[in-house]
Amino acid sequence: MSPVLSRTLTPTSVAPISYSPLFSSKSNTQNRLSLRSAFLHQNGLKSNNFSSSGLKWKVDKRGGSVVVKCEASAVAEKVATESSGDTYEYQAEVSRLMNLIVHSLYSHKEIFLRELVSNASDALDKLRFLSVTDPSLLGDAGELEIRIKPDPEKGTITISDTGIGMTREELIDCLGTIAQSGTSKFLNALKENKDLGSDNSLIGQFGVGFYSAFLVAEKVSVSTKSPKSDKQYIWEASADSSSYVIKEETDPEKQIRRGTEITLYLKDDDKYEFTEPSRVQGLVKNYSQFVSFPIYTWQEKSRTVEVEEEEEPKEGEETPPEGEKKKKKTTTEKYWDWELANETKPIWMRNPKEIEKDQYNEFYKKTFNEFLDPLAYTHFTTEGEVEFRSVIYIPGMAPMNNEDVVNPKTKNIRLYVKRVFISDDFDGELFPRYLSFVKGVVDSNDLPLNVSREILQESRIVRIMRKRLVRKTFDMIQELADSENKEDYRKFWENFGKFVKLGCIEDTGSHKRITPLLRFFSSKSEDELISLDEYIDNMDEKQNAIYYIATDSLKSAKSAPFLEKLVQKDIEVLYLVEPIDEVAIQNLQTYKEKKFVDVSKEDLELGDTDEVKGRENKQEYILLCDWMKQQLGDKVAKVQISNRLSSSPCVLVSGKFGWSANMERLMKAQTLGDTSTLEFMRGRRIMEVNPDHPIIKDLNAACKNAPESSEAKRAVDLLYETALISSGFTPDSPAELGGKIYEMMAVALGGRWGRVEESEAAATDSSESNVDVTSESTGETEVVEPSEVRAETDPWST
DSSP states (O other): OOOOBOOOOOTTSBOOBOOOTTEEEEETTTTEEEEOTTTSOTTTTSSSEEEETTEEEEEEEETTEEEEEEBHHHHHHHHHHHHOOOOOOOOOOHHHHHHHHHHHSOSOTTHHHHHHHHHHHHHHHHHHHHTTTOGGGTTTSOOSOEEEEEETTTTEEEEEEOSOOOOHHHIIIIISSTTOOHHHHHHHHHHHSGGGOOOTTOOOOSSOGGGGGGGTEEEEEEEEEOTTOSOEEEEEEETTOSOEEEEEOOOGGGOOSSEEEEEEEEOTTTHHHHTOHHHHHHHHHHHSTTOSSOEEEEEEEEEEEEEEOOOOOOTTOOOOOTTSOOOEEEEEEEEEEEEESOOSOOGGGSOGGGOOHHHHHHHHHHHHTOSSOOSEEEEEEEOSSSOEEEEEEEOSSOOSSGGGGSOSOOSOEEEEETTEEEEOOOSSSSSOGGGTTOEEEEEESSOOBOTTSOSBOOOHHHHHHHHHHHHHHHHHHHHHHHSSOHHHHHHHHHHHHHHHHHHHHHOGGGHHHHGGGOEEEETTEEEEEEEHHHHHHHSOTTOOEEEEEEOSSHHHHHTOGGGHHHHHTTOOEEEEOSTTHHHHHHHHOEETTEEEEETTBSSOOOSOOOHHHHHHHHHHHHHHHHHHHHHHGGGOSEEEEOSSOSSSSEEEEEOTTSOOHHHHHHHHTOTTOOHHHHHHHSOOEEEEEOTTSHHHHHHHHHHHHOTTOHHHHHHHHHHHHHHHHHTTOOOSOHHHHHHHHHHHHHHHHTTTTOOOOHHHHHHHHHHHHHHHHHHHHHTOOOOOOGGGOOOTTOTTOO
């Protein structure tokens, strides 16, 4: 058994030896320890230094005693050796890694062209930057440009640039090392050398964009010439290989003066699509439209030329002499030539003061394929924690498809990073759903993207961008609302009012910005929309609420019985006639310390009611209310005297916390509505009666004098059913209601215009015949009473 050592390092750099049976006391008075032979080094004490158990020991002789010391550094080394293991480097299966990059990293094959064009743009940017200090790098190799040439016959597509190119070592370092970005290394070098500054226009950052070429290519060949080297090199690799080949270009015809030429030998499935010139040009316009260098594509063109017309001489005609001019004709000739693909310049990179309104409109139409000018636009740059530039527009008309109203995945916002298109497929990351109608471009240099640069990652930067974009959008809409040209905002509200109201429901944090934008019809403005600010300005000083009624149309709102007393008192009521209106207002609750009050619900307070008359009416009609409640049973929660009616006999109002009649109608119309929820959420119905109406007075008399009268009970039922309809509710049994109305009409109209029964008609006919005989015999003229005249189409005859 080895001795137990304390691992605490003492200030004297000596590790104390704790007691163990290997040690025996030699003298209690001197407290010294003697070592047994099992612990000592095999050479005994011949050497002053020895090691045991991986520790370094030192032996000193002091008189007749032996002192053994263990160096503390040795103990520390021992501890470190025990705690740390062997270090290994990660190993990667290159073929498997390449397979993941090619088949799992990108969601669309067409991305390869964006990545290769971005690499070419970076190469040109590097050359432009380095040429500032070393102009000899430019030489006479021509302009800084990118050219793309598809070849349908060979099944290839070639992307060439006149950029910085690569040496043999750079080929190995950049293309031979997966996930190593030459652009990132270049930027790091710039940051280290602060005198050179930095260039944020460089795009690359992950070092895998080049390998996207294998999405469509079975073989890739890179021919490159750097101005730093006299030799031109070729890098070649296949999609299914884990190795590559680098060789020197010796063919004089294939020599290039400077830059890089990438040739993709396309797979059989992709040859047709990506060798089509129009398809290539479309991809360039979509992804690389705003790259700062010109991009030329090889396109087929046509031109009109005049050619001599060859006419064979007819029989008997002489051949014209050679010097005679021949007739010419005009024909269309096809030819191939380079065409600039990125003519449109990134308008958001320019100073807004230098751009005219027509230029903004033209950019909007070209970018979003629109034919109408936008209603409004704003161009802004944000700096600070997040830096980005943006131009956003309000379209001239709403989308034709109603599904776009509730679909957050619109393609209205185009995201660029350093002028390279990234995506337009967002699910509310940059704009909330209710502002999905806004169109525009956003360009930033520091957005958090995934490796494929197709997906915007959720982060704090994105949330800050979203907040600023929403704020700028509201500022733009508010300017439109405050402008002198009211017609523009009227068009905006007709097209996008539903979107803004949706914001009241989905974005409670923006209520202060949304509410001033709302517009409604009202009882005092039935032809022109008014704002809530205008409503408040028109209010009486004593009015402390904003009154509204929700119906299915403007006509039904005007004739609703709930408004009778309010109109008499000159109180303005907002008309909510769109399905979303009521839900939006309920989410607002208040505006400028004024509550929103639904006039179709119970406990409506109008302020200046006559309390004395109210108490008298309550005492007078309390028996009628109880009697009517007894007749109606569970159909109503209670019957009470109304303070909102003037001409109608009664009305049905909803409880405070239940659905209104309008909301109940909307919920019933839902395609996937839950009937169980409908019954639970339907508010209690309260019947309010007008004590000044003759029908109510008659029923009050019937209640006191003939409470068991069947006619009075039928009148109460019919009164309830009629109030149900006039209040906006749907009757449970329309056919039963129709039967009751027909019965009451028969009672009211019976015999009024001389209608007689069949038996009476037969008796009348016989008497008339007798009268005719008598008349003929006497020769007297028959006198016909008006009441006996009936038309053959009498609707009341049976």
